[in-house]
Amino acid sequence: MxxxxxxxxxxxxxxxxxxxxxxxxxxxxxxxxxxxxxxxxxxxxxxxxxxxxxxxxxxxxxxxxxxxxxxxxxxxxxxxxxxxxxxxxxxxxxxxxxxxxxxxxxxxxxxxxxxxxxxxxxxxxxxxxxxxxxxxxxxxxxxxxxxxxxxxxxxxxxxxxxxxxxxxxxxxxxxxxxxxxxxxxxxxxxxxxxxxxxxxxxxxxxxxxxxxxxxxxxxxxxxxxxxxxxxxxxxxxxxxxxxxxxxxxxxxxxxxxxxxxxxxxxxxxxxxxxxxxxxxxxxxxxxxxxxxxxxxxxxxxxxxxxxxxxxxxxxxxxLTTDTVSPRTPIDIKILYDDENLKESIRIANELRERNYTVLSYPIEKALSNVQNSIYQLTISSKNNVFKYREEQTSFQSLNELIKLLNGAKGAM
Missing domain, CATH: 3.30.930.10 (Bira Bifunctional Protein; Domain 2)
Incomplete structure (x- = not known):
């Protein structure tokens, strides 16, 4: 027994x-x-x-x-x-x-x-x-x-x-x-x-x-x-x-x-x-x-x-470990121009490690993509823009972006 x-x-x-x-x-x-x-x-x-x-x-x-x-x-x-x-x-x-x-x-x-x-x-x-x-x-x-x-x-x-x-x-x-x-x-x-x-x-x-x-x-x-x-x-x-x-x-x-x-x-x-x-x-x-x-x-x-x-x-x-970390997915769409593919991938990786759901697309595909998202980021040579609902805010660094995301979550 x-x-x-x-x-x-x-x-x-x-x-x-x-x-x-x-x-x-x-x-x-x-x-x-x-x-x-x-x-x-x-x-x-x-x-x-x-x-x-x-x-x-x-x-x-x-x-x-x-x-x-x-x-x-x-x-x-x-x-x-x-x-x-x-x-x-x-x-x-x-x-x-x-x-x-x-x-x-x-x-x-x-x-x-x-x-x-x-x-x-x-x-x-x-x-x-x-x-x-x-x-x-x-x-x-x-x-x-x-x-x-x-x-x-x-x-x-x-x-x-x-x-x-x-x-x-x-x-x-x-x-x-x-x-x-x-x-x-x-x-x-x-x-x-x-x-x-x-x-x-x-x-x-x-x-x-x-x-x-x-x-x-x-x-x-x-x-x-x-x-x-x-x-x-x-x-x-x-x-x-x-x-x-x-x-x-x-x-x-x-x-x-x-x-x-x-x-x-x-x-x-x-x-x-x-x-x-x-x-x-x-x-x-x-x-x-x-x-x-x-x-x-x-x-x-x-x-x-x-x-x-x-x-x-x-x-x-x-498997030799049981390491599992909880994640709460939140949708973010990133649109980037050709010159900023590297930067968009860097930001997407950082956001995913902070438990966000992230999709990345070239800017020219923005109109054809019908995927809804809570937040939208535009990464371009001219400006980086954070969009939540109808409000758009420029940002320069990842820290500024995280503050904008946290502020938007607090307002939800």
């Missing part, structure tokens, strides 16, 4: 840790302006079978519903969220931010794996831009920092880099899959013999062999990658990734980002930037994400987006 009590007591402690982890994640997601949504636990199998770029259908948990139709336990959240939006919007009306904490169900790839797991993730529906992509990666990194991790690495790659090389050779789908597996495993010994089985140009073979080695500091990796570039698009991809990295440096995350051009698309619908997060003393990714601009096309809608999902059980297992 004593042993049973100890086991049950540990289960309670583990669940409390699980709940605190989710609470911390929820609070951080809200500081970036995301709203929580939910998708059904059961979905029609056709939703996934008709989507060409979805998860492995063999991993789905299938059942027969009362009408005789094949249904699946929710294996993914991104697909149903995109489908729900596509049913209402043939074209993205404005930026939309959603987050979720839901169980997903898949057949495990190993014997002691679990069918059920909890995912916490965000979906940011927006046009492609380095600023938007960097913001989502920064949110992923900040979430891991909130949980108490100190050694955080976000590996960033691009689905298009490998895709461009593959389009230059004629391989069957199963051969492409095998090549992806070799590159993902960084199996340099077997990649060249595998490629020699096909009629492939020597320079393309050399490029594919080098891809697994293109890992490390983004500036250094980009410089080495220029030597294997075969197309203008590959060159543009490297430029884009470096721009994202430069913005992430403004968030103070330069020591947390590595470039990995051997990071191959781990979900079929990712089309551009892809990334995964690692923490200390844990040997597999605790979060994965990327941009998926074409998934909406599967449902007849133009819905470009970027997002990521955390594996909550992995985070709980990896």
């Amino acid at each position: 004593y042993n049973d009590y100890r086991m049950n007591d540990q289960n309670v402690k583990d669940y409390q840790k699980y709940e605190r982890t989710i609470k911390t994640i929820n609070k951080r997601f809200k500081t970036y302006g995301y709203e929580r949504i939910k998708t059904p636990m059961f979905e029609q199998y056709d939703l996934y079978s008709q989507v060409k770029s979805s998860i492995n259908k063999k991993e789905m948990i299938k059942i027969i519903d009362r009408t005789g139709e094949v249904a699946v336990l929710r294996p993914d959240v991104t697909v149903p969220i995109t489908k729900q939006l596509a049913d209402n919007y043939p074209k993205l009306p404005n930026d939309l931010r959603y987050y979720y904490v839901q169980d997903v169900f898949r057949q495990p790839s190993f014997e002691d794996g679990s069918i059920e797991g909890t995912q916490a993730g965000v979906e940011y529906f927006c046009e492609t831009s380095p600023e938007a992509d960097a913001e989502v990666i920064a949110l992923a990194c900040h979430t891991l920092k909130d949980l108490g991790f100190s050694e955080i690495k976000i590996e960033m790659g691009h689905a298009g880099f490998f895709t461009e090389l593959i389009q230059m050779i004629n391989l069957a789908d199963h051969d492409v899959g095998q090549l992806k597996s070799l590159i993902q495993a960084k199996n340099i010994v077997e990649i060249e013999p595998f490629l020699r089985n096909f009629d492939i140009r020597e320079d393309v073979i050399e490029a594919l062999i080098k891809i697994p080695l293109l890992y490390g500091n983004p500036a250094d990796v980009s410089e080495r990658a220029r030597n294997i570039v075969q197309t203008v698009k590959m060159d543009e991809t490297l430029d884009y990734l470096l721009t994202v990295y430069e913005i992430l440096k403004l968030y103070g995350l330069e020591n947390n980002i590595v470039l990995d051009l051997g990071l191959i698309n781990h979900m079929g619908y990712y089309s551009d930037v892809i990334f995964q997060g690692f923490v200390e003393k844990f040997g597999k990714p605790v979060l994965m994400g990327g941009r998926y601009n074409q998934l909406g096309d599967e449902f007849g809608a133009d819905l470009p987006a970027i997002g990521f999902a955390c594996e909550v059980e992995s985070l709980v297992t990896a």
Whole structure:
């Protein structure tokens, strides 16, 4: 009986840790302006079978519903969220931010794996831009920092880099899959013999062999990658990734980002930037994400987006601290001009650490953005303006801004 009590007591402690982890994640997601949504636990199998770029259908948990139709336990959240939006919007009306904490169900790839797991993730529906992509990666990194991790690495790659090389050779789908597996495993010994089985140009073979080695500091990796570039698009991809990295440096995350051009698309619908997060003393990714601009096309809608999902059980297992700080989200919208991107990020970071919910946009997007906010800041070369209700006040420093916010809260 004593042993049973100890086991049950540990289960309670583990669940409390699980709940605190989710609470911390929820609070951080809200500081970036995301709203929580939910998708059904059961979905029609056709939703996934008709989507060409979805998860492995063999991993789905299938059942027969009362009408005789094949249904699946929710294996993914991104697909149903995109489908729900596509049913209402043939074209993205404005930026939309959603987050979720839901169980997903898949057949495990190993014997002691679990069918059920909890995912916490965000979906940011927006046009492609380095600023938007960097913001989502920064949110992923900040979430891991909130949980108490100190050694955080976000590996960033691009689905298009490998895709461009593959389009230059004629391989069957199963051969492409095998090549992806070799590159993902960084199996340099077997990649060249595998490629020699096909009629492939020597320079393309050399490029594919080098891809697994293109890992490390983004500036250094980009410089080495220029030597294997075969197309203008590959060159543009490297430029884009470096721009994202430069913005992430403004968030103070330069020591947390590595470039990995051997990071191959781990979900079929990712089309551009892809990334995964690692923490200390844990040997597999605790979060994965990327941009998926074409998934909406599967449902007849133009819905470009970027997002990521955390594996909550992995985070709980990896956690060595239970540090959780309470936050009270308050909406603030920051509008900035091109010259003041760095300053707007600095102010947004400071405000988020003071428990405010903050959204940042270029000034030219102000009219198209319908997101309501309690406060609005305009950061420009001419003037910094704080707006509350109909009153506008200029400010010069962060301390002045905090006094204005505190004064506005006192008047509410």
